[in-house]
Amino acid sequence: MKIPYFLIAAAGGLLLLGVFREETLDILLNAVVVCFSCIGIW
């Protein structure tokens, strides 16, 4: 397989599914709240 069409198509499908399930919102909410214990400040 020289160009991974199947993988690219599968990735597109998963990305769309994720967007419909509002996962990007989850990622955003997690990213904007700084976890102090994660960065070493406890």
Add this chain to the structure above:
Amino acid sequence: MQWWCVFPASEYGDTLGPLKLAEPEKSFFSKRNIVQIGSLVINNSYFLSFLKFCPTPSLNCYACPWANFACPIGSLQHFMVIERIPYFLIGFFVLVGALFGRMVCGWFCPAGWFQDLLYKLRTPKIRFTSKILNKLGFVNLVLVAMLIPYLTKEHWFSKICFMGLLEGGIPLALSDPEVRMLIGTFFYVKIAITVFFLSLAVFIKRPFCRFFCPLGAVYSLFNRVSLVRLEVSEGCIQCNRCQEVCPMDIKIYEDPNSLQCIRCLACASCAFVEVKVGGRSRGVTGKSS
């Protein structure tokens, strides 16, 4: 199987091996270095922070006050903690992996760039390769970034990731006195972890990427099927110059699409190593003949 070898930095001269490779790694202004610096700036320039809903392909801490994107491993842990399947994130990994494989590690990862810089310091170097330790990234991915966060509801990989301290902890502690007041014992533990990895990187090529990085482990799964691949022609005389210039210490002729290969293309300046994009050859400037 593992082996050790201590050799002075000066052995990285042009005289090793019958083939003279171009020198992609020596200049600070090499193409790859410029892309790596560009990636660090794009990841942490603040002005694109409205894109924080999207993960960046590389390991970049989103606790950095100027981070523009989300850390993919941090996001993965978050989904494990809230017990949801991260379809978007899996799709993102598959897309990046299918297009580039581990090329992301070689060209776009600030953590990798930082280790590359440290290795350039003129000190005696230790050549350390271990097929068993190479698998640690997968263990980290499954256990530390997925299973343990799922069971304990804590982001355990973030707690040991040195980028968290470098890009998040230290800048925040320096800029905010209230954050400084919160510093406890764990901050010093994290400093010790960071010092350990950074000092190791002075003597060993990219130790974190080779033995610990869960993101590299994810992308490595796509190395054999990704759009960008390497090929070694039959004329290769196995002079091992490829291993000398390789930031991952790989003999590329043994397996051109090795899971460890980060597609930095340093070895592609050899006449026998060919870069294939979608099956078609792509030229590399400065190729030896």
